[in-house]
Structure formats: C-alpha cells, structure tokens
Amino acid sequence: MIKDLNEIIGFIDQLNEVNTDNVDPLSSVTGHDLPLRKDKVIDGEINDKILENAPEKISGYFVVPKVVE
C-alpha cells in the first residue's frame, strides 16, 4: 500500500511543470449561479425511512457505542 501511494504521489508531482501563476482555480464547470431555494418546509417527517437501514436503533434514535467527551 505504501509503495502504491508513493508511486501515485510521484505521478501527480508532474503538475509542478505547469505554470499556474495568476490562474484562478476552477470552482465549477457549469458556469451557472448557485441556485436558491425558497424557505418552506417541504421535507422531513419520514422518521421510519430515515431509520430503516440503521444497524442499531432504539426508540427512534440512532445508537452508537457510548462517546465520552
């Protein structure tokens, strides 16, 4: 695994050959503006669906090994 990762890192180091001075990173290929959603409740109240695939659940909660903060 380490060998593989090193190989990949070596491969991606090629990018140093490209001059990117004054280039803006690509933030999206789409070119459109961030779409906005109206503030209405159109979702939720699907407790059963949300919990359906849960490996462990009790009384409507997801259950995990106890976390001590």
Add this chain to the structure above:
Amino acid sequence: MSELLTLNISQVLEGLKKKKFSAVELTRSYLDRIEETKALNMYLEISADKAITMAEKADENYKNNSARLLEGIPIGIKDMFCTESIKTTASSKILENFVPTYESTVSNKLWEEGAINLGKLSCDEFAMGSSNETAAQGNVINPWKVEETRSPGGSSGGSAAAVASKSALCTIGTDTGGSIRQPAAFCGIVGMKPTYGRCSRWGIIAFASSLDQAGPLTRNVSDSATMLKVMAGHDPKDSTSSLESVPNFNDFLDKGVKGLKIGIPEEYDRKGISEEILNSKEKVIDLLKQNGAEIVNVSLPLTKYALPVYYIVAPAEASSNLARYDGVRYGLRVDGDSLDDMYEKTRANGFGDEVKRRIMIGTYVLSSGYYDAYYLKAQKVRRLIKNEFDEVFKKVDYLLTPTTPTTSFKLGSTQDLLTMYLNDVFTVPASLAGIPGISVPIDLDKNGLPIGIQLLGKPFDEGGVFQVGKVIEDCAEFNFSPEGNFS
C-alpha cells in the same frame, strides 16, 4: 437466444406498438438471457418480479394507446444509482445490505417513461476503477473472447457487458473519468457521457462530485440519443444541475457531417497506444473526409497533465464523499469498543484496497501543508485544461480521438497501478472540462476485440456529438457481436 433480443430500442418500440410481441414476452426473454449469461457475473440484483409487473403495465398502456417514450424497454441499472426498495451496494461490502427508500432522479425518469427495471449491475467499487476488478462481488467478465476472461473495462463494466451480451436492451452507467466510454470501447458498444450538469446527480452514490455524470450504454447511436433525451433535464434537488433545455437528440441524427470541422489533437497519439487503434482512427478520419467533414490538426498541450489532475481532484472529493459510510445510519457496521473503534473497523472491513488507496490520496492532497501544492494546483491546471478546450472549440466543432490506448486486457493482468490509471488517459480530459463525449465501436483488432473511437463536443452539444457519431457508426458498419457460450 431469442430473436427478440437482437432488436434495438426503436425496433422494440415499433414492435410493441404493432403488437408483434408483448412487453412481458420481451422482458421474459431478457430475464432468461440474464440467467444464461450469469457466469459473466454482471448482475448483482435481478428484479424479476418487479420487471414482469412493469412489463404487464407496459402492455396495458400499449393496449390503451397511452404508451410513453420508453414503454416496455428492459434496462439494467449500474449499482451506483439508488433504486427504491432494491438493494444498492456501489459494488461495495460497506453497503452490502443497503436498501434505499428513494429512487435516483435519472432512473426514476426511465420508469416514468415506462421502462422496465431488470436489476442492478456490477461495477468497480464506488465507481473507482477501469476494469471492474474491484467489485466486492467479484470480477465481471467481458463477453468478448469469454474463454480468455478479459476485463469489460470499468467502472461501468457490468453495464457495458450486459449490453454487449444482450442481457439488457440498454443500461445506464456513470462516467467520472471515462467509466462509461472506456468499458463501451472494450465491449464494442456505444457509451455516452453527457455535459456535466446535463443529468441530475441526485440519488447517484457520489464518487467525485465535480466529475460524476450519468449516461446511457446502448447498442447504437440512435438508442443512445433516445435514452439521453429521457435521462437529461434540470433537477432542483441538484445544485449543479443545468437549466439548459433538452432538445430532441434524435432530430440531429440525419444531418450528416458536411462542412463540420473535426479536430484531431496530436497529443492523443502517445506511445503505448496500440498500432491497430491508431490505424482504425485514420480509417475513421478518411471516412469522415469522404462524407464532407473538414479535418483539422489541433494541439492540446496540457493533455498529459489531465491524468495527474484527475488523480488529485477525484480522490480528494471521494475522500470526503465517502466519509458518510461510517456504520451509524446504514450499511455495514463492525462493532467496536468505542465510536472511533467502530468507525475504523467498519471502514477497514467494508472498503476494498482501491477505495482505501484513493481515500488516503484524497486525504493527503487536502491536508494542510499540501492543499496548495496539490489540490489547489490541480484545480488551477484544470482551469487551464478547460480553457484549452474552449480555445480549440473556436477553431473546430468536434474532436476525434481514440477512446482507449489498448483493447480489453485479461483480468488480473495489470500489476501496475499507474498502468491501470493510464487506461483513462484519453477519457479523463473531457471529464475535467465537463464536455460531452461518446465512444462508438468501429472495428475489431486482430485478436477479435472491439476498438472504440471517441468523439468530443462543446458543452451541451450532445446533439452534434450524436450527429457525427451516427455518421461514424454508419460508415464503420460494426456489425459484430461477441460469440460464444457464456454459461
């Protein structure tokens, strides 16, 4: 094998309308075929009962003259699309028991037009791979030269193999760096990756958000156009979904290539590419010329950096997208002494090696101290690559390139990671730029393995891509099918 299986989409739609056969008959033939070809290990879930029920409904609609655009068309779905009440695993152990309570937008559009759900198709785990060798459920075998156990390509290997072996009339897959186009080339079928944003990503298990796109795998260009028309369209649930209107792509198919400028980028002639593939490309160039196209030599100097950019951006996004697979709300859970222990054990156990590799690379290139040198740098080079395409599309209308450097290789033959990654060298640049691309089968190599040619177009010009693709298809007259006993 039933005669019905040889019909393409338009032929099936016509046959069903004229009541030459029923949708149930057709679906049963496909289900039988799926049984016959099961040694190829393509299907992870076969939704036989559901398919028959859907087919019965289709027959009813034909009776009532209310047939929809894909009424009665049996389709296989890559296991990256969430399908309601049908197990969806991304070919991964970590989702081995996940049954979505929702349907992806794209697959739902198919069902709303009357298509039949045959089941879920194997792919590389989390769509990461170019050979369908990383699926938790085992390799998919290319129906071509089946006795040689070759790779169908990846990550949509199952989807491509299913079309090639006629175990589905058509299928849908996802393409992030070439995952529809490359397996289409390996399996001798048509694979189309639309412009980024053309199809909704809602309900598709995310691999690399800025690259993933759904697309059809079909027997011919016309079927591909029919499928894409149904799959495409704006989805308000996906912020990256385009508002661009969806034309009737089939309207483009008889326009020919007269006067069109087709660019041949010199950088797509690299060493390591098979001689036969280069020759077949030359043949296509001649055919296009004969049909009135203008061939222009162009240069895309940044092409070689596309792969390193991809292997930074895609793993980075994937490392974050796959963080949700933690054993808490769905999927595999391996118990642990503590929450962290549970996370570690679940993910170590649930993810395969290639996925782990990419998550680690992704985490590395995003980590503080390396972010600027890798991720930020890659996104800058990506912008330059996109700009390069924008510039070249001022000179030409389309670009013609080989789809892959080689034809299908034997399973297990690729020992070297980088060699495996190089399978995507011709497909990745278009993914980074978000432009549409199609792979059309044009010939067989001397081993009898299919060769595909890739056509790239401007953003949202899928119509034009189909237009030229149709001419290539007509000229190439690729009438081959994989022979052999698949059982």
Add this chain to the structure above:
Amino acid sequence: MSNEKNIKPGQIQGKKNLWEMVIGLEIHAQVSSQSKLFSGASTEFGKQANENVSLVDAAMPGMLPVINEHCIKQAIKSGHALGAKINKFSVFDRKNYFYADLPQGYQISQYKDPIVGEGSIKINDYENNEKIIGIERLHLEQDAGKSLHDQHPSKSFIDLNRTGVALMEIVSKPDLRTPEEAALYVKKVRSILRYIGSCDGNMEEGSLRADCNVSVRRSGEEFGTRCEIKNLNSTKFITQAIQYEAERQVEILEEGGKIDQETRLFDTSTGQTRSMRNKEDAHDYRYFPDPDLLPLKLDELLIDKIRDELPELPDKLSERLVNEYKITPYDASVIVEEKEFADYYEKAAQGRDGKLVANWMITELFGAIKKENLSFTENPVSPENLNELVFLIENNTISGKIAKDVFLYMVQTSKKPKDIVKEKGLEQVTDDSVIEGYIDNVINGNKDKVEEYLNGKDKLFGFFVGQVMKVSQGKANPNLVNQLLKSKLK
C-alpha cells in the same frame, strides 16, 4: 486557586506577576427560518427524535445540498446590523471530521471566503466608557445533531433534528478584556439579532451559544496561547468559565509551565473547565470548496435593499429615546434591550413625561412581571394603560403612592386605570378646605405633639404628614398637605 486579588476587572494577580485576560468570542446563532440551510426539513424545536430529518440531513447515499435563500438574506441583514462588510463573493467549504452527530462526515461551512467580513459593535466597559469590539467575520454553516450520552450505560443515542439547521458564526476580534465585557458583548449581539429577527437568541434552547477563546498575558506582552471553551449557553456560565480558565492559565504560567492550545468544556456543576477527550485541536479539517455547490455571488442591489430595510437598531434607538423622551442613557439601555420593550415604551410614553414612564416601566412593570413569572408578551398591562396611569399622576388625579396600588390592580385585572380609580374611589383630594379639615382633625387629636413641634422638635412634621395621609386614606395631595400643614402649624 492561590490568587484572588484582582486589581482591575480582567486582571489577575499571580504570585510574581500581574496578568490580564484577552478574550475572543465565537457566537453560534441559529438563523430564524422555517427550513434548514441546505435541506427542506423543518427547524421547529421540540419535535420527536429524527422527525425533522430529510434524506439529505441523514446523509443518505446520493443526497445533495440546495441552499435556503432566506438564510442568505438573514446573514446579510445581520452583517449590516453588525456594521460589517458584505462580501459579494463567498464560498461554501467542507470542514471534514468524524463524529456521530455529523452524518456527512463533514460540515458545510465557509472558510476563506465568508459571506460577511469585518465589522464592530459598541458596549460599555466596566468604567461605563463606550468600547468598540471588533468583529472579524460572520459566516453561514450547518449545525450538528444531538448526542445523548446519558440514556444508556454503554451506548449513545443520536438525534439528527438539529443537523443542518442554519447557523451564523460570528467571530469577534480578541478585543474583550474582562468576563463582564464578554457577557455584555454577547447580550449586545443577541439583542441586535433579535431586533432584526435573524435569530431568536434563545440561549436555553440552544439557538444562541458561545465558544470563548481565553488567554492571559502580562501587560505589554504579545498574546499568550489561548484555549477554547466550547458551547456556553448562558452569560452566567460565560463569565464563570472565563474567570476560571484565566485563573487556571495564570497558575500554570506562574509555575513556569506553558499552556497547551486545546479545546475545553465548562462543567456547570463544578465551575471548572476541563480538556475534551477527543483531541479536536490536533485536527486538520482539510477544508476545500464543496463541489456540490457553486460560489455565492451577491447583487449590489440586494445588499442595498436589505440595508435599507433594516429596523432601527438598539444604539440609534437608545440615542433617540434619550433625546426625544429625556431619559437617562442607563434607562434607555434597559429599554432597548429588547425591541418589544422599546416599542412598548414609545407607546406608553406618547405625550407623557418620558422619565416618569421609564421609571414606571423599569421598576414597577418589570418587577411585577418577574414576580408573576410572566414573559413580556404575556404582560397584562397594555402600553395604553400605563400611559393613562402616568397621565393620572401628571394631572394630580392620583398621587404617586396611590398609583402603585392602582398599578397592582392593573396587573391583576388588566383594567384601565381610570376605571380602577373610579371603582375604588381613589381620586386624590386636592380641595384645600377638605385637607384643612383633615389637618384640624390631626391637630386636635395630637395636641401634645403639636406643642413639642412648636417648641422645636422639627422632626415631628413627618409624623403629622403621615397622620393626615392616614386620615385621608392616602388620597390627600402630598404637596398640599405639606403646604397647608406648614401654615397651620405656625
């Protein structure tokens, strides 16, 4: 703790050195909205576990975020109210880490390009001088879910209702120097947000909470290493936690040790801070722009429109009340603490003596509400009624003392003061001859005391006043009583 001798607030006298505190606050304010920041599920408090959860909130495979327009507007509005620069270009980034209440394995937040930039607000420091507290930035981010660790011996329960609710994170500059300043800052920010309606500021319910960054230094030195105390949800805890933490740090430094930069929790039962078990501080969040979203580009027109629609904010309102109603800055500051107080005051003070109304409101009304355990909106005394009460005092219909009794009836019955006065016959007596009658009554009944008074025992004057008031059942006009008594007792 060895030291306790603070020289000035915010200073700590160590064994060898005098230390001062440096405090910065990160306030997390839940945006008042119907639905969440990136999902259409409800934000309503108090629902059954996992009821306000959509597939997006639960981070099911294939789910995608879509931003809530209202939350953006609230952030812009808040930015204006905090005197801050609105950034026309901002980016949503993923902040990556693992926790059970973080389904995505990342929080969508804003890192290098927040929606709002630098601003400032005013508070009064401990010497009651106006102090400007700088604001570094305000950004939008998702709230996390809730973990319950006390329902089971070996398991934690996760409720995702709060996951994805929009938060505005407001980061102050490290300009605060005392625990009290920190509390005042939070109160001020809370007040401003409530005024504009972008957050209800309910600290008990968790809609407003603060993380405190605390460090200490000797005068003139650079900033020391700071520790972050997370999730303080009352101003009392904020001041306690800061004081404890600063003292803890001083003790370590005085012993020659150094402070580890870490995240700490405040234990409300012991009044101490302690280090969090999971080393969140070692964390590299690997921020990168969320590829499921696009950058947010704001229109100048929208920014201006929102600014133009801002209501009058507490500082300006306070100034105006002082000028228009002639009340003290202190009284104004109490009245403007909540917009509803200020609205009430202005109605109650219409055409009245502003100072008098202010006194009644601050002392009597607030006192009564507290006693009856009511919220201000439940207050039974309408502003019109308070106005009328003060009117009756101003025109001598009742005395100030009687007014207090009337007020009690007003609280109990919500009746108009005029009606109460009439019903109970509480009108003030201002007729000279009637009062003289009372005085005569008292004089006749206390001849010996009168003599003592006339012989020099001036203190007895108060006794006579009291007796006259008693005889008149409190209704005699005190000024007239004084006047007439004086002339009669010559």
